[in-house]
Amino acid sequence: MNDPDPHDVELAADLRSIVSDYPYCDPAATLDDCAERLAGDPHGDERGGLVIILNATCWYASSGRIGSGKVLQRMTEALVAARSGLPDLDDAAACEHPHPDFGNALEHAVTVGAYLLSPGGRAAYEQDEDERFMDDTPLKVWLCPAFLGQLADEAIGQLRSGYEDLFGERETGHLDARYVRPEDGRVDFPALTRAIVQRWRSDQESAEAGLWAARRWIAGEGAADDRLGLYLAMCACVFAWHEGMPTTFFRELEAAVRTVDLTPLDAPCAHDGETHPWAAAHHAGGVDGTITALNATYAADEFDAPGGPFTLGQWTCPKQAAELAQQAISDFADWRHMRGDDGDDEDWG
Incomplete structure (x- = not known):
């Protein structure tokens, strides 16, 4: 079956609206749901897609656009749980293939991430019959454990820093x-x-x-x-x-x-x-x-x-x-x- 889960297709659209900064969904609820999915099975088949999604959206969560600090905490906790099963950076350096660099192409990244959540979506990405992705990066590279470890580390660092900036206690006595x-x-x-x-x-x-x-x-x-x-x-x-x-x-x-x-x-x-x-x-x-x-x-x-x-x-x-x-x-x-x-x-x- 080469069709992605319809819910993941809808999720991809919601995520694109978030990273383009024109959300037509509830960003807090959407990102919280993604964090909950990852935390529920941090080493399962959905891990790769969810790590990519949380990495691509962590800037939005830590920007102050979301009023709840709990969302940032749950995103961080889910990524930490997923990170425990991924290689260290020293091992990542030994990869034989270059890792994807989606840079500012966040809409593409969250779309790929959403499609990687189901077998049908992964098959649809590989065959790309409707030329949705225009991306010749092999699926195994997107799902490379070393690459996912790097993404998790980046997102964890940004989310923790963002949480402290937005919700941390402030001293003013000085x-x-x-x-x-x-x-x-x-x-x-x-x-x-x-x-x-x-x-x-x-x-x-x-x-x-x-x-x-x-x-x-x-x-x-x-x-x-x-x-x-x-x-x-x-x-x-x-x-x-x-x-x-x-x-x-x-x-x-x-x-x-x-x-x-x-x-x-x-x-x-x-x-x-x-x-x-x-x-x-x-x-x-x-x-x-x-x-x-x-x-x-x-x-x-x-x-x-x-x-x-x-x-x-x-x-x-x-x-x-x-x-x-x-x-x-x-x-x-x-x-x-x-x-x-x-x-x-x-x-x-």
Whole structure:
């Protein structure tokens, strides 16, 4: 029989959509199913195809596009189980044939991988009667144990690194030396906000600065007058990450924002009729305007607030705080939706 399993043909189409970054399936569920198949029989006939599939898709899983850390862990565990029955690298070097190098041809790789999952699919690949593959690489080379061992090692390394980047714990205590002025113990807001908004310099520094602000705000550390700035800096960090930040940062920022009271949204404020400082500064100068206005609150001799000046009472308006929290919560919901994250923290990492 030279026909692949119809389910594997469908799987190939789903995998092609994932690696082309236009998934029309649920990527987390699809990759989790592949990991489960491999873990269920790590040395069986499906091993070769599944190792190829998990290698070709590991970049997607570790990119932050999937909200669940459990998927990365299960992919890693399945590959480790499969790797235990494959040769070491020293043995791989002794192969008499060159190994396939699919490079960026990931759609081809996942299609081959899916077809290798069944006897009919393997026969269809070898005969290639409909010229689907246009690949003269012998089947035994795709299934070479040394080649599969190399693929498993590559994927395990990338998945572990990706998991740590996305879901690992983050230390921020060392940032006190960067963002707290030694002479008076107050927050250096120009330094903090610069790190948050200048993502082109360092995404990592931006996310860490936002997380530091959130932790300090929740803990009530430092001068009471700094709490406003910490909250605004935290919100600025959320808004700076349009596409969503790594989950290890996102989950703590969301938890902090969700402590804000939203009931003032339905009530008038003392300065009703006036535009709140955040919105006024943004209207006058965009993102840079809001950050400059925030900095002017703490360093008026260095900064002029676009759209201002603003009083401390305007900045501390509970309705403005609730409006910013509402916008941030909406952003969090969008990030979750993009990643297929149902909000179950138990499945994050």
